[in-house]
Amino acid sequence: MATPFLVSYDPASASNGISLQQIAYFGRVLVKAADVAQIENFVKQNFRRLDVYVDATAITSTGDLVDILNAGAAKIFISLDQLTALSEEQSVPSSRLVVYTSSDSQVEAFQKWVCQHIEREEAGLATDASAVHAISVKLGLNPEAQLLYRTYSGDVTEAAIKDTMKQGAVSIVPATALTVERDESSGKIQAGSLIAARGVADQGNGLYATTVTDERGTCLGFVWSSDESIAEALRTGTGVYQSRKRGLWYKGQSSGDVQELIRVGFDCDSDCLVFVVKQIGRASCFGPYTGLSRLNKTLQARKADAPAGSYTARLFNEPKLAQAKIMEEAEELCNATTKEEIAFEAADLLYFALTRCIAAGVSLEDVERNLDLKSLKVKRRKGDAKGPWAEKAGLVPTAAESKPATAPEKKEEPKADDSRIEMIRVVTASTPAEKVQDYLKRPSQKSNDAIVGLVKPIIQDVREGGDAGVLKYTHKFEKATSLTSPVINAPFPPELMKLTPEVQEAIDVSISNIAKFHSAQKSSNDTLQMETMPGVVCSRFSRPIERVGLYIPGGTAVLPSTAMMLGVPAMVAGCKKIVFASPPRADGSITPEIVYVAHKVGAESIVLAGGAQAVAAMAYGTESISKVDKILGPGNQFVTAAKMLVSNDTSAGVSIDMPAGPSEVLVIADKHANPAFVASDLLSQAEHGVDSQVILIAIDLNEQELQAIDDEVDRQARALPRMDIVRGSLEHSVTFVVKDLEEAMALSNDYAPEHLILQIENAESVVEKVENAGSVFIGQWTPESVGDYSAGVNHSLRKFSIASLSVFILTLPATYGYAKQYSGVNLGSFLKHITSSNLTADGLLRLSKTVETLAAVEGLDAHKRAVSIRVAAMKQQ
Numbered sequence: 100m101a102t103p104f105l106v107s108y109d110p111a112s113a114s115n116g117i118s119l120q121q122i123a124y125f126g127r128v129l130v131k132a133a134d135v136a137q138i139e140n141f142v143k144q145n146f147r148r149l150d151v152y153v154d155a156t157a158i159t160s161t162g163d164l165v166d167i168l169n170a171g172a173a174k175i176f177i178s179l180d181q182l183t184a185l186s187e188e189q190s191v192p193s194s195r196l197v198v199y200t201s202s203d204s205q206v207e208a209f210q211k212w213v214c215q216h217i218e219r220e221e222a223g224l225a226t227d228a229s230a231v232h233a234i235s236v237k238l239g240l241n242p243e244a245q246l247l248y249r250t251y252s253g254d255v256t257e258a259a260i261k262d263t264m265k266q267g268a269v270s271i272v273p274a275t276a277l278t279v280e281r282d283e284s285s286g287k288i289q290a291g292s293l294i295a296a297r298g299v300a301d302q303g304n305g306l307y308a309t310t311v312t313d314e315r316g317t318c319l320g321f322v323w324s325s326d327e328s329i330a331e332a333l334r335t336g337t338g339v340y341q342s343r344k345r346g347l348w349y350k351g352q353s354s355g356d357v358q359e360l361i362r363v364g365f366d367c368d369s370d371c372l373v374f375v376v377k378q379i380g381r382a383s384c385f386g387p388y389t390g391l392s393r394l395n396k397t398l399q400a401r402k403a404d405a406p407a408g409s410y411t412a413r414l415f416n417e418p419k420l421a422q423a424k425i426m427e428e429a430e431e432l433c434n435a436t437t438k439e440e441i442a443f444e445a446a447d448l449l450y451f452a453l454t455r456c457i458a459a460g461v462s463l464e465d466v467e468r469n470l471d472l473k474s475l476k477v478k479r480r481k482g483d484a485k486g487p488w489a490e491k492a493g494l495v496p497t498a499a500e501s502k503p504a505t506a507p508e509k510k511e512e513p514k515a516d517d518s519r520i521e522m523i524r525v526v527t528a529s530t531p532a533e534k535v536q537d538y539l540k541r542p543s544q545k546s547n548d549a550i551v552g553l554v555k556p557i558i559q560d561v562r563e564g565g566d567a568g569v570l571k572y573t574h575k576f577e578k579a580t581s582l583t584s585p586v587i588n589a590p591f592p593p594e595l596m597k598l599t600p601e602v603q604e605a606i607d608v609s610i611s612n613i614a615k616f617h618s619a620q621k622s623s624n625d626t627l628q629m630e631t632m633p634g635v636v637c638s639r640f641s642r643p644i645e646r647v648g649l650y651i652p653g654g655t656a657v658l659p660s661t662a663m664m665l666g667v668p669a670m671v672a673g674c675k676k677i678v679f680a681s682p683p684r685a686d687g688s689i690t691p692e693i694v695y696v697a698h699k700v701g702a703e704s705i706v707l708a709g710g711a712q713a714v715a716a717m718a719y720g721t722e723s724i725s726k727v728d729k730i731l732g733p734g735n736q737f738v739t740a741a742k743m744l745v746s747n748d749t750s751a752g753v754s755i756d757m758p759a760g761p762s763e764v765l766v767i768a769d770k771h772a773n774p775a776f777v778a779s780d781l782l783s784q785a786e787h788g789v790d791s792q793v794i795l796i797a798i799d800l801n802e803q804e805l806q807a808i809d810d811e812v813d814r815q816a817r818a819l820p821r822m823d824i825v826r827g828s829l830e831h832s833v834t835f836v837v838k839d840l841e842e843a844m845a846l847s848n849d850y851a852p853e854h855l856i857l858q859i860e861n862a863e864s865v866v867e868k869v870e871n872a873g874s875v876f877i878g879q880w881t882p883e884s885v886g887d888y889s890a891g892v893n894h895s896l897r898k899f900s901i902a903s904l905s906v907f908i909l910t911l912p913a914t915y916g917y918a919k920q921y922s923g924v925n926l927g928s929f930l931k932h933i934t935s936s937n938l939t940a941d942g943l944l945r946l947s948k949t950v951e952t953l954a955a956v957e958g959l960d961a962h963k964r965a966v967s968i969r970v971a972a973m974k975q976q
Contacts, residue, residue, distance in 0.1 A: 102364050103297040104260055104270045105129050105152060105248065106277065110141070110600065116274035117290070119600045123149045124279075124333055125290070126362050127173065129271060130154065135163045137597065139170040144599040146171045146472055148361070156199055161185060168195060171472045176248070197248060257288045261296050279333040291330030294363060298324075299370040306341055309372040314361060314464040315392055322348075324372050329363070336360050338376050351379070355976055379974050394453055395463035400975075402457050414454045416817050421458065424451045458818070520816040521809050522781075522795065522829050526836045527846070538833045539850050541763070541792060550740045554711045558744060561715035566722050572712040573683065579707070582687040585716065586723050588704045589697070595688070596695040605952040606659060606692065610699055613667040643673040646725065648717030649702075650732030651681035651693055653709055658957060659692035665732055666700035677702040678717055678725055680732075682709025692956055710734075711741035718745035718753045731756040763791060764883060765852035767843050768808070769798040772858040776879055778811035779968045780856050781832070782825055782961035783884055785816075789827030794850065795834040796843045798859065805836065815968075819960050844868045854883045863937065877937040882965035884950050885936060885943070940973055 102125040106117075109131070122128050127150040132138040135158065142151045150173035158164055161184045167175055168191065176197045177185070185191050247268035251259065260270040278287040298307040306323040313319055324332075325341040328348070332339040338350035338358030351357030358376035365372055401411045414421045428451055432444040456466060525538050561568040569585040587595070598606070649665040652658055662679065669677050679697045683689050689705060697705055706713050706724055714734075720726030730742055730753060742755040764784035768777045781793045797805060816825045837843050844865070847855060851871035859865060862878040869875055876883050938946070947966050954963035 102126060102294060103264045104272050104293055106274050107131075107154075107271050108274045110603075117277050117279055118604060119145070120604065121279050121290075121333070121336075122274060124336075124360060124363050125294075126150060126364055127152060129176070132158055132167065135160075135166060138167055138172075140597065141600075142167065142170040142172050144601075146468060150174075152176065152197075156181070165191065169476055255288070257292060260288070260293060264293075264296060279330075281330050281334060289330060291326065291333050294333075294372075295326040295329050297365055297369050298372055304343060306343070307372045308370065309340060309374060311338065311358070311374045311376060313378055313392075314375060315467065317392055319358075319376070319378060324374075329372075332360055332363065332374070338374060355973070391449065391453070391463055394450065395457075398454055398457040399462070399971075402971075411454065412814075414451070415458050416814055418458070421451060421455050425455060520813045520822075520826050520829055522793070522812065522832045522834045524805070524834045524836065527842065528836075528838060535835070535846075538835070539794075539846075550736050551744065554737055554740045554744060557711040558715040558718075558741060561712050561721070562719045566724070569706070569708050569712050569716050569721060569724070572710065573708045576710060576712075577682050577708075578685045579683045579687040582683065582707060584723060585708055585721070586704050586706050587689070587694075589702060591694050591698050591705070596691045596698060598691055598695055601948075601952050602692065602956055603695065605949040605956075606663065606695060606699070608949045609660075609663055609953065610667055610696070613663055614671055617668045617671045643675070644729050645674065646676040646678070646727040646729075647674045648678045648680060648706075648727035648730045650713060650717075650730060650734055650738060651679060652732075652734050652738075653682040653690065659690065659696055660953060660957065661732065662693045662696040666696055666702065670700040676725060676727070678704055678706060678727055680706035680708060680713040680717055682713070683707040710737050714738060714741035714745060718748075718751045727753060729754045729756070763793065763852055764854040764856060765794040765796065765847055765850060766856045767796045767798065767847060767859055768800070769840075769859040770800065770804060771860045773879060773972065774804075774807040774811045775815075775968050775972070776882070776965075777808050777858055778815050779961065779965035780858070780882055781812060781829075782815055782819065783882065783959070783965040784854065785825045785828035785832065786819060786821045786959055786961040787824075787828075789824055791828045793828065793832045794852070796846055797834060797836045798840055798843050799838055800836060805834070808834075815961070815964060818964075820958070821960065825961070840865065840868075847872070856881075856883055874936070880940045880943045880969060881936050881938045882943075882969065884954060884962040884965045885938060885946055943969060944973065 104125070105127060106122045106125060107129040108116075108119065108122055110119075119128070123145075128145070129152040130138065130141060131154040138153055142153070145151055151171070152174045153167050153172045153176065155164055155167060155175040156178050158167070158181075161181070164175060164177065164181065164185060172195070174195050174197050176199055178199055182196060182198050185196065247266075248271055249263050249268050250271045255270070255272055255276050260272060263270045272288070272293075276288055277290050278285055279290050281289065281291075283289070295307070300307055301323075304323070306325055307329075309322045309324040311319045311322060322340040323343060328339050328341040331347060331349075335349075337360055340348045340350065342348040357379050358374075359379060360374065360376055362375040363373070398411065402415055414424070425448070428444060428448040432441065432448050435441040435444045453463065453466075456462070523538070525535065527535055557572060560571065564571070566585050570582060573582060573585060574580045647669050649662070649669065651662045651665070662681075666677060666679070677697075677700060679693065679702050681689060681693055687707070689707060694705065703725060706716055708716060714730060716724045717727045717730055730745070734742075745751045745753055746755045764780065766777055766780050777795065781795060784791055784793050795808070797808070800808075812829070816822055816829070819825055835846060837846065840859070848870040853873040854876065855869065855872040855874070856876045857865055858879055866875060866877060876885075943966065947970050950966050951963045954960070954966070
């Protein structure tokens with residue numbers, strides 16, 4: 100199913116051409132190997148979606164060439180000298196080697212090399228190209244391996260590629276020269292035109308016969324394509340075809356049963372175009388799925404919406420049960436003897452094994468791609484059974500037979516808390532008003548005096564000891580004893596920000612959206628000039644804070660999203676010096692996603708420290724850490740206390756954003772709300788920490804409707820890896836049952852939540868009733884997760900408990916150097932700004948991969964599920 104061209108891709112300049120996701124439409128990509136480990140990682144990360152060809156001509160070690168093949172590279176491009184060296188590796192299949200030649204003499208040398216590898220009596224026959232072809236067949240090379248691959252010394256043109264195509268060769272085209280857009284003014288080559296050029300059109304209608312299959316090759320239908328529909332399919336990334344009656348046919352435009360484009364190509368003789376798609380919604384009329392495909396689809400649907408009490412639901416919600424059943428069925432398969440028994444037990448094992456996969460987000464396609472990857476292994480392990488299993492099967496003597504010994508007693512593991520995970524329920528109509536207010540209180544924090552007492556000595560040590568003081572506490576708290584410097588400076592080494600293409604693309608999309616939204620806010624700070632009376636001109640203008648320090652937490656989750664939400668506005672504002680601070684890992688390294696964001700926003704340095712020591716380092720400066728004028732970013736109580744202490748120290752001359760408290764969300768839901776969506780939004784905040792608080796305000800819901808939400812909360816929570824954190828958070832979280840919308844909004848405004856989610860009918864019309872909130876998420880297709888990552892609004896919100904604040908007053912004009920951070924009193928001093936996100940179903944679908952990728956990086960599964968549950972619900976409609 101290969102395309103008539105091969106796209107070469109340089110990850111370092113990915114933004115200058117079509118994306119890796121778009122390259123995947125053509126099934127294969129060529130990357131140049133410089134760093135072997137980096138290339139191996141690239142191959143492994145992208146194996147699931149496309150064949151990776153590697154230009155390995157710069158690799159000198161034969162072992163490295165084998166390692167690249169072993170990682171799953173489809174082919175490697177090598178020189179004749181490398182080919183000669185590899186010929187000694189008997190396990191290297193020639194079908195995965197492409198020899199680079201640049202002259203006729205090298206072609207002749209290649210012919211001679213081939214001759215040396217066939218029987219002696221035939222060696223003298225290979226004197227021309229046709230003989231080389233015959234020898235290639237004798238050597239067992241597959242037909243595609245005999246193709247010529249052509250590169251271009253200058254700018255490649257569409258005409259040159261099509262000419263090469265006619266000659267039966269494959270053009271190597273840089274990703275930067277291609278486009279999937281239909282705008283010819285860019286001067287780039289339209290990929291759709293190249294695809295169409297290879298097709299054989301039907302003589303009757305001039306269209307291309309097209310088969311549509313899913314990822315496993317199951318036929319979903321037979322359709323027609325045109326030059327225009329091919330180009331539109333590549334542009335939109337969906338199934339677009341040519342209807343002989345209606346023109347362009349966007350599959351699923353009316354039914355909702357859309358097709359996500361995965362790959363496009365041709366059959367072996369190019370007279371049939373092949374579209375590989377991911378079917379969303381109902382499949383075609385070609386017949387139902389069968390066998391493993393049917394089981395895969397059924398389990399995926401059950402995961403999204405398993406009937407309450409069903410056995411499959413139990414397997415998804417009780418991992419230990421699934422593990423036990425897999426071991427049970429594996430043993431029964433081993434003990435089966437007849438053909439019927441073996442088939443029966445194998446079917447059971449496949450069912451439970453695939454259920455385990457789907458529960459972990461692994462599809463049958465993922466499993467099959469891993470099987471394909473294993474088939475590409477050049478060097479294989481011996482494959483003996485491991486000790487206990489070998490003993491059980493009688494392959495080796497048992498431990499008792501070979502060496503009598505008393506097995507050590509196993510320590511009894513503590514029993515897991517299996518109680519129901521649920522929130523406190525309060526019916527406001529039957530609860531005294533003062534009791535309702537008590538339930539609205541945030542979770543209690545440690546005594547401010549106790550925290551301050553712990554933080555003060557740390558700040559003092561850093562202020563007096565500088566770098567040594569910072570390292571002292573980094574060694575103590577982060578266990579990063581190998582660190583000898585508390586900071587890394589730009590430009591940051593590429594090896595510190597190695598990311599998968601998916602994560603890098605997700606971060607790039609998010610940074611772009613955040614930058615667009617914050618750039619649009621500049622107009623509110625434009626210079627204002629007016630003549631209040633003749634000869635009297637008043638003006639107002641803004642200037643960026645010169646030096647800012649951005650604190651990125653690194654406690655229970657990795658948070659590149661916070662780095663983006665702080666770093667991008669600083670970049671857009673024009674701050675001259677941006678300093679990141681984030682706790683390192685025990686080995687002294689920093690999260691690569693955070694380093695990448697720091698690189699993208701132009702940060703000067705990253706302080707390798709967390710807690711009060713990081714705050715003090717940025718507030719006062721050290722030998723190697725720059726002093727800043729303002730510190731922003733969330734953190735725990737120690738970070739908050741440190742920020743408040745340094746901001747009240749006039750000698751520090753530093754301000755802060757606002758003391759941050761635990762994360763919180765308030766969801767308002769009525770009878771139209773989807774219980775699964777409500778639960779996913781509550782859990783997406785509960786997983787932040789045990790001190791997080793989530794609140795549900797249920798408008799006139801009956802017991803059955805409330806129970807449906809409670810059941811979803813319990814079911815979804817048990818599927819989360821951070822279940823214990825969620826349980827701790829929900830113990831002090833509350834469901835308020837109110838009579839109407841007016842009471843719900845009054846309660847919400849009183850609480851003033853950090854995140855407010857409106858899962859109610861006509862949600863947009865209710866926004867005008869919002870008086871107090873950090874950020875509002877409107878309607879069923881707008882989970883809080885999109886605001887946390889990629890929609891564009893800022894998730895670094897002002898969340899704090901009034902009781903924890905130290906109040907101080909500044910008289911104007913600002914003294915003690917605070918003019919660096921504060922402007923004079925103006926209208927903005929009296930305004931509060933509330934951000935809002937409002938996504939359509941299509942908008943969420945387009946953004947879902949980006950949000951899910953970043954949530955996976957941060958290990959916040961509930962955030963990811965808040966999106967994936969909605970996407971799955973779309974497929975059911």
